[in-house]
Amino acid sequence: MKRRNFLKSATLASTSLMVPAFLKGYNGNGILKNRTGKNLVIVQLSGGNDGLNTVIPFQNDIYYKNRPTLGIQQNKVLKLNDELGFNPAMEALRSVFDDGKMCILNSVGYPNPDRSHFRSMDIWHTASHSNEYLQTGWIGRYLDNKCQGCEKPYHALEVDDSLSLAMKGIQQSGFAMSNPKALKKATDNRFLRAAAEHEQDKEGSVAYLYKTMINTQSSADYLYDQSKIHQSKISYPATAFAKDLRQIAELITADTDTKIYYVSLSGFDTHAFQKNAQEKLLQKYAEAMAAFIKDLKQNELLDDTLIMTFSEFGRRVKQNASNGTDHGTANNLYLMGGNLQKAGFYNAGPNLSDLDKGDLKYEIDFRKIYATILEDWLDADASSILTGGLGKLSLV
Amino acid sequence: MLSSQDKIKHLYWRSGFGLSPEEWKKAQDLTLQSHIKHIFNTAAKAGNIKSEIQERSEAEFKKLSKEERKALLKKEKQLVIKQNAEWVVRMSDKSESAFLEKMSLFWHGHFACITKRSKHANQQLNTIRTHALGNFRTFVHAIAKDVSMIRFLNNQQNKKRSPNENFARELMELFTIGRGHYSEQDIKEAARAFTGWSSDFRGDFVFKKRHHDYGQKTFMGKTGDFDGGDIIDIILDRPETASFICQKIYRFFINEKINEQRLAKLSKRFHNSDYDIKDLMVHIFSSDWFYDKENVGTKIKSPLELLAGIMRTFDVNFKTEDSILFVEKALGQVLFKPPNVAGWAEGKNWIDNSTLMIRLNLVAFLFQATDINFKIKEEFESKKRNKAVRKIKADIDLKPLLNQYTDSNENETFEHLSQYLIQGNFKVKLKNLQPYLAKSDQENFIKSLALRLMSLPEYQVC
Known part of the structure; x- marks a missing residue:
């Protein structure tokens, strides 16, 4: 079969799979029966969120001694148990926590931590050791590993104009799209659509470029159609981050063949005058996440969804002279969803009396969390995606 | 077989950034051999890049307020962007040596450093330009004393009492011999040899005697009171280093898919010449196989x-x-x-x-x-x-x-x-x-x- 014909028939085949939603049981209330697969949503807090001022060890003297002006006063903390509580800016997530839809893991990190944003984010994206340089990301390698449904170019979607390293594989990468309408507009280029038609028997690198171009065009069409199926009935805050989450909720509800979503919120590098800056961001984060959870729950999709929030590092225990905090090491990480093995706190809060030159020591290697998500949530073989026998946790 | 026109075009795309319309028109007046000569001659004439940053002494810097320092750093950042843009313009400038710019781009990706200080960026770029077509051995010695490299890979913190292995590890893994040809113990010993290799406020290399470990080291089977320079020489004596570098050059200039026989020949030549980069590149561009169809139009442009x-x-x-x-x-x-x-x-x-x-x-x-x-x-x-x-x-x-x-x-x-x-x-x-x-x-x-x-x-x- 000539490549062109093959491509045509492939397009036809995928169109026939794109059965209109109403035929698949979409009842207009956003509830779709008989859907398959689980969704993973990864939320990245860029810049190094200060975990100690997000989940506060309000009984700990060392915390208050190290943070004479930055420490959150005990009576302001939203207490979650006898030791730990939310920053008041996280109010919106309190009910999610109380409902058992959230699991907080403390002291998550890796050996020989790197305090450069750039490098530490690289380590989180590639799941490498701190002295190892990988050029593919952990989600990218999952896609490369012939996971089920992964042949779809939009199996993993980053809500952004460009793609993060976490999403880059060798054979296959994730797909970047900040919004379906803009992408559709950008790919509705008559000339390039026609060029795709004339593509015949190309070889090597050029064939690869044509394949990527054609995939981008067909994905743009598909995602644009999917985005029109369901409009969320929940009111989201008027922030860009909330808009991104709303987009994800709508695509999930429309039973889109995208199973992994990636989204970021940036600005957490709070070296000076941290309090206002961080609390503004935490509020943005908490309110958008709460709406997102509510939306999924209303559509009976929360049980099929796991949301992981991470940041490239936490911050130093001691505040600095500018009422801020400098780059640190281990941090807390949040899982949300309807199917958590252990809701609440996975482990005790960080040990502030046993620091490594003023920084928290890690207890949980983040790659164990990845391994657990890959094996227990995505049914993948983690050993072919991550290096080293890391073991798993009981999370989902 | 490629037409002579297409060969010239291939030469200019791989050794540089293509040809301008006028250059393309004139290109056919000369033979391929003359073109090869031309690009090497032009590269030899290209000079260093001048830095416009004002020198400031450490004493002066210390007098600055916090805000002034912040402003200075911001200015530095802007200057690095300017240097970046000027480099891009040089790559496309018909009066510059596109070949030297291309070689420099290759080495910049090889000895990869993130540089935030304008003066240091300029210094490293000049180190790269000086050695880009020179001797790789001399090049490694120079880059090991380059301030951007020392700071990026924490050799500043590599001291006798608390060695930092970062530079020693990457020197072997990424810059010279590649994985599989050294042990973790070799890294530790090499790190000891590089203790005290540091830089001063101005960005010049300094050897801090009191931080250097003068003890005996056993590295790659040899024992002695080695310093960093000895370590580099031992690594470069190994033919695997020539193979590792040739492999990278092959992927960048010739083809991502490697013809192992050809690579072996190139590596041998490179090692025998004691790392003469110019000789290697002349040989590649003058070889018939460089113009084989399998090597043309296969590289995704960076x-x-x-x-x-x-x-x-x-x-x-x-x-x-x-x-x-x-x-x-x-x-x-x-x-x-x-x-x-x-x-x-x-x-x-x-x-x-x-x-x-x-x-x-x-x-x-x-x-x-x-x-x-x-x-x-x-x-x-x-x-x-x-x-x-x-x-x-x-x-x-x-x-x-x-x-x-x-x-x-x-x-x-x-x-x-x-x-x-x-x-x-x-x-x-x-x-x-x-x-x-x-x-x-x-x-x-x-x-x-x-x-x-x-x-x-x-x-x-x-």
Whole structure:
């Protein structure tokens, strides 16, 4: 079969799979029966969120001694148990926590931590050791590993104009799209659509470029159609981050063949005058996440969804002279969803009396969390995606 | 067999950033051998890059207030962006040595450092330019004493009492011999040998005696009171180092798919010449197999090869440095800011749905024929959200291209222009482009034809 014909028939085949939603049981209330697969949503807090001022060890003297002006006063903390509580800016997530839809893991990190944003984010994206340089990301390698449904170019979607390293594989990468309408507009280029038609028997690198171009065009069409199926009935805050989450909720509800979503919120590098800056961001984060959870729950999709929030590092225990905090090491990480093995706190809060030159020591290697998500949530073989026998946790 | 024209074109794309329309017209007057001579002669004449940063003594710096220091750092950042943009312009400048710029780009990706200080960036670039076509052994010795490298890989913190292995590890893993040819113990011993290799406030290399470990070291089977220089020499005596470097050169200049026999021959030659880079490159460009069809039109252009190539074809004058930076960021290759010490992953790694669409539309963006709507990811330190970029601010001079076709008819223009712009054995058909070409006059016809040809995936390779 000539490549062109093959491509045509492939397009036809995928169109026939794109059965209109109403035929698949979409009842207009956003509830779709008989859907398959689980969704993973990864939320990245860029810049190094200060975990100690997000989940506060309000009984700990060392915390208050190290943070004479930055420490959150005990009576302001939203207490979650006898030791730990939310920053008041996280109010919106309190009910999610109380409902058992959230699991907080403390002291998550890796050996020989790197305090450069750039490098530490690289380590989180590639799941490498701190002295190892990988050029593919952990989600990218999952896609490369012939996971089920992964042949779809939009199996993993980053809500952004460009793609993060976490999403880059060798054979296959994730797909970047900040919004379906803009992408559709950008790919509705008559000339390039026609060029795709004339593509015949190309070889090597050029064939690869044509394949990527054609995939981008067909994905743009598909995602644009999917985005029109369901409009969320929940009111989201008027922030860009909330808009991104709303987009994800709508695509999930429309039973889109995208199973992994990636989204970021940036600005957490709070070296000076941290309090206002961080609390503004935490509020943005908490309110958008709460709406997102509510939306999924209303559509009976929360049980099929796991949301992981991470940041490239936490911050130093001691505040600095500018009422801020400098780059640190281990941090807390949040899982949300309807199917958590252990809701609440996975482990005790960080040990502030046993620091490594003023920084928290890690207890949980983040790659164990990845391994657990890959094996227990995505049914993948983690050993072919991550290096080293890391073991798993009981999370989902 | 490639025609002699196509060979010349291949030479200029791989050794540089293609040919301008005038250069292409004149290229056929000379033999391939003369062209090879020409690019080496031009490279030999190119000098160092001057730095415009004002020297400031440590005492002066210490007197500055916190705000003044902050302002200074901001200025430094802006200067590095300026140096970056000037380098891109040099890559496309017909009066510069494109070959030296290309070699420097290769070595910048090899000895990859992220440099935030303008003076240090300039110093490293000059170290690279000095040795880019010189002796690799001397080059490694020089780079090990380069301030950007020392600071990027923490050799500043490598002291007798608390050795830091970062530089020693990457020296072997990424810069010289490659994985599998040394032990963890070798790294520890090498790190000891580099203790005290540091830099001063001005950015000059200093050897801090009191931090140096003068004890005996056993490294790669040899024992002695080695210092860093001895370690480099021991590593370079090993033929595996020549293979590792040749492999990288092969992938970058010849083909991602390696012909092992040819690589073995190149490695032997490189080792026997005691690492003469110029000899190696002359040999590659003079070899018949370099012009084999399997090596032509197979390389996905790096973002800078693409951008500088376009700038060479049209005279593109970016009105702001940020416009160049935007293209670099959107496509994933920012000078002085490689992703990490391993440098840029080349080839297919450049391509995802987002970068490919920017690439295919890049000429249209420059012609202002299509609106961009693209937001660059925030930097980690940044507090603000970036805004989407809508336009690239640039002036384009089409005259050099238009002048080539004053007396040509449509078919001749098409044949000639597609041969000039498209590398490799890809035949583009005029009839497929016809509906998208402007017919009002010759100028618009040529402009639209160039735009269409340069929007094809075929234009992305060289």
